[in-house]
Amino acid sequence: MARACTAVASGCSMLLVGFFVVSLIYKYEALTQLDSLQRVMTLEQQEKYDLNHGIFSAALTGISV
DSSP, X not given: XXXXXXXXHHHHHHHHHHHHHHHXXXXXXXXXXOHHHHHXXXXXXXXXXXXXXXXXXXXXXXXXX
């Protein structure tokens, strides 16, 4: 019983870490998409900091399942 509880607790901890990492990436993306920040960024910077939403949505879905 103790091994099962430890495995569940470890699994939940890893899922929470993954969820928070993906959440931080979404916050980072929201910050870089602000109009005030976009105006001062060069085109190279705008291309560099443009994130693919599909990959992170898939990652978040995979972590949640």
